[in-house]
Amino acid sequence: MRWRVTFPGICALLLIAVILTSQGERPASLSDGVVAYFKRQQPVFAEKTLILRQRIEQLQPGDSTSLIAAKQALRECRISYKSIAFFLEYFFASEAYVFNAPAKYEIEEPYIEYEEPVGLQQIEALLYDPQVYQHRQELAAEVTVLVQTAEDLNALLYQFSATEPQAMESIQQELIRIMALYITGYDAPLLKSGIAEAAAAMKAIDTILTPYQDLDKKDSVTYYLQQGIRMLATQRDFDSFDRLSFLVNTALPLQRLLLNSSHDLFSPSALKKDVFPHNGIAGDTALGRRLFFETALSGNATRSCATCHQPARYFTDGLVRNKSLTGNEDLPRHTPGLLYASYQYSQFWDGRVQSLEEQVKAVMHSPQEMNANDDTVLHRLHNMPAYGGISLPQVQAALAAYLCTLTPFNSPFDQYMAGNKQALTDEQREGGNLFMGKGQCATCHFAPLFNGLIPPLYNRTEFEVLGTPANDDLAHPLQDRDSGRLSFFPIDFYKGAFKTPTVRNAAVTAPYMHNGAFRNMEQVIDFYNKGGGNGMGLSVSNQTLSAVPLQLTPKEKKALIAFIEALTDKDPAAH
Incomplete structure (x- = not known):
């Protein structure tokens, strides 16, 4: 499925090519305008790749x-690419990958196909090495592919057609x-050209949509x-750019106008939960809440x-690692929180199951965690009036339905994005801009979740290898021995890889990381x-x-x- 973000009023987008008075001549349709714009910009980008070479x-x-000079040429090439990125990323993803793939190996699951780092991001990594x-030969090979691909882009338009x-x-996704x-520096963290790239992308949208707009109307697209x-x-300047002001005062009003809706990227309904993995069985939320506190689900009923996952602790336990069911040993990893867990395509730190229902089943069957026997659990539940003739799939579905309600979206940050300018302090706003800028936090912890x-x-769902140590002494770090996703998916690139969790409510859910190594923020x-x-001296290849x-x-x-404190929800235990 191409489009995972869903907003009310999306049908209004279909009208954009026929509404509002044009200012002068315009393409017959929006799709014609998009193609015409790409034809104009493609040779400009091709020329920039030649200069880079x-x-x-x-x-x-x-x-x-x-x-x-090479870095400057790369900057100009990246900016030019962002003038046509909306078109390539949507209609020709393979070509877009050649130009702007991440500077790391990407793994296509479940086929275990490797995609090597290529393109502008890889060139950036090499130029800043x-x-x-010593990388001149590799750089030459990378840029030659860019030049050849850029020159051939016009051929993509042969018999090409697009609907309105x-x-x-394609514009909305851009x-x-x-x-x-772009404004977080996700694909140019060292070059720090993200603000200029965002400007180029916005100019492209403006050029395409202006013929269909009333230029005299204030508060228009x-x-x-x-x-x-x-x-x-x-x-x-990348580091000093005021991202929160840009979002609240410009980008979000623009998005709402395009959608003819009061909803935007930071609205609680922006991402629909039903697109994430589920078992297809309708779950009873109220039943799931009762089952969440039900000790009969564990082997020894304790x-x-x-x-x-204690509600008063924001559905964590506050421990480095909890004890096994018998209390004789520590669990292998820190207990992750459950708030916003429904917005993931993989569950557990290593992502070994996809759905919340599978997670429930895995925890119940884990000898260390709940050590449940299905027949015993069902026998207990059937003898309790509150549960009647419930089945195990119904238990899983009910618990998953309850977990899907644990998405408060009522932190001070959410209030600020919804229009309450007093919800954040000056320091929190500064921290938000650092989070999305110089601190590079938002290049892995993506907005809005x-x-x-x-x-x-x-x-x-992204997995990252951070090189987290086994201890909290950063001057004398010890190598962590947890193999991470490798133990579930035996690929060398997954050694020490863990799912990127949400930073929402992180301020109140210490300790941190998969092993609970860090005691405070x-x-x-x-x-x-x-x-x-690697930055601390460990060897994490x-x-x-x-x-x-x-x-x-x-x-x-x-x-x-x-700022991270401003991501703390109000009274999540009320759920």
Whole structure:
């Protein structure tokens, strides 16, 4: 499924090519306008790739001027790409991958197919490598592929056609990329060209949609597009850009106008829960809540779900690692929280099951956790009036239905995004801009959920290798021996890989990480600031987190923590 983000009023998008008075000549349809725009911009991008190749060919060891020129050419190439990204990413994903794939190995599951890092992001990683001059051959190969692919892009239009809804959807998805990826520096963390790239993407949308707009109307699509372009152009410095103001005052009003709706990316209903994995059995939420506190689900009838996921502790337990059912040993990993768990395509730290129903079953059958025997559990439940003739699939479905209600979306941050400008302090707003900018937090914890669901489709759960140590002494870190997703999915790239959890409510759910190694948020920030495991001196060959230090000041660290505190929901136990 192409489109995972669903908003009320989406049918209004179909009208955009026939509404409002045009200002002068315009294409016959929005889809024609999109194609015409791409035809104009494709040769410009192809020329930028040629210049990039020239600059890379001119790289000379010890010549810092040639390196600066190559980086500048890469910047200009990236900006030009973002002028056509909306079209390629939607209609020609394979070509888009060649240009802007992540600078790490991607794994297509369940087929275990490897996708090597290629394109502009990989070139960035090589140009910023301390041994850059040793990568000249690899750089030349990468940029040659870019040049050839860019030159051939026009051939994609042979017998190409698009519908009006597709054309508009490609633009709408690009707006989400601007909000959740481009301004965070997701695909250019070292070059820090994200603000200029966002401006280029917004200019593309403006150019395409302007013929269909009333230019004299205030609070129109064009009004917010041009306001956003001015804001991006006047605050080009990546680190100091005011992302929260851009989102609240420009991008979100624009999105609501395009959708003719009061809903936007940060509305609680933006992502629909029914697209995530479920067993297809309708669950009773009230029944699920009773079962959540039911000790009859465990083998010795002493443990319930709430034993380890305590509502008063934001559905965590506050322990480094909880005890096994017998109390004789520690569980292998820190207990993850359940708030917003319904917005994931994989459950558990290693993602070994997909649905909440599978998670319930796995925990019940785990000898260390609940050690339940199905026949015994059902016999107990059948003898209790509250449960009648319930089946095990119904138990799973009911609990999953209850877990799906654990999505409060009522933190101060949510109130701010909904229009309450007083909901955040100045320090929290500063921290929000750091989170989405210099701190690079939002390049893994994506808005609006701040977990590993990747925009704009939100159709994949991300796993990352951070190099988390086994202890909290960052000056003397010890290698963690947990193999992570590797134990479930035996691929070397998954060694030490764990699911990216939500940062919502992180301020009140210490300790942190899969092993509970960090006791407080200060330690977590310091860990990332140093560049993860490799940045602290550990040897983590497949680390996906950049080892480049973030250079956060003490004041910035404090502001980051203040923002994370603003992601704390009000009274989630009420659910």
